[in-house]
Amino acid sequence: MTQIIAVHSFRGGTGKSNLTANLAATMACRGQRVGIIDTDIQSPGIHVLFGLNEEKINHSLNDYLWGRCNIKDTAYDVSHTLIAESGETGVVKGNLYLIPSSIKAGEIARVLREGYDVVRLNDGFQELIRCLKLDYLFIDTHPGLNEETLLSIGISHVLVVILRPDSQDFQGTAVTVDVARKLKVPKMLLVVNKALPAFDFTDLQKQVEKTYNISVAGILPLSEEMVQLGSKGIFCLRYSKHPISKTMKGITEQIAGLVISH
Template structure:
């Protein structure tokens, strides 16, 4: 079974989509087929890959029909690998009480449409890795994606609200018995000591911290095929993400 990596954040503007796009490219450059399933209907991912959100939504619908598979034309070649982006997010995302949803998922784990859709979809993707990019914050689709994850990655910025929300998210994920949880600090200013920050986060949450990624300037937010990790592999952000990619490569034999 392809590892499912759910990528979540407590709010917008933490750089989650940019991180996901570059991470997918780095995995693909290692020769893997990477499917990104976008559950956030206002994500930047379609723009970053130059794809039409309407086409992506139609493709998602078609894949729910018995016997349909993802056509090779949907895959973007990246090095020896490839990337496919699917849009699964609806236009209504319902805020929920995280703890009440945990109880619901534990008592009726197959009773949600998103879970059923993904269960049908994933075997037909022929992907080595599945990246689930969630709608940020406390909402139903996000917590359902928690429950499906082999690895749950929380992306946070350095502010009090993110620190507090991340603690709650970790508690919820542990109640859902997620196999592996990791943290990534994103948009870290260059003057911050990354090693000290990582040590502080580990001490605060008692969770693995996969990296502290340097802030990227708006002018560096280029789209595929000139994403930052492609155009500037020696950029501190790219190098930090390469280390995170190495951790994901360990998930497969």
């Protein structure tokens, strides 16, 4: 059974797309067939991490939502990117497909002006799972809560919520968690990102888990290497021995374990 993993944050700038890309890439390297769909249609960007520029995108999620093409026409096999990023052909045992949203200003403006059919989006999720024979579908959601994010959260088997150690993030995450519980999401995990290395990570984990009564899957430190990379690649493949990469691997193992036990 295909597992749907929604990755969400209440506010922008948390590192949600980077987390999604790295978790999905790690899953693919484990031998899984993985899809990523960028439903952050108002501010898309995950395609940048895979080197998929505008000229290479013939069809996007927007085209499917407005009836211009089939959903399978929007899926790009980016498995080769993982090989290039890691520099080792033997590392990638699975497949990774990316469904990008359009970066064109006119397309984004149309979404803001007219919206789109959320039921058709859900149909697209199911068709992707079927035609690509996916083991996992990762949904990179739009920050905050809207009709699309409620759908993505509601159909997910595991919801991964990413937040920074910041008072605004803490408050917004409480709203997300409350909504997810009302939607009866089977499993939730928290990931704390951009934590100063000087923090006591054990105390921080206890504080966050006590606040939300949810397990913290990992705490990612604010990293100079991550900042220098600037979303120009997949961090866990470029820096496979880095503590962040090891934490990312641990998060994917927890996701896989939750799915097996569900």
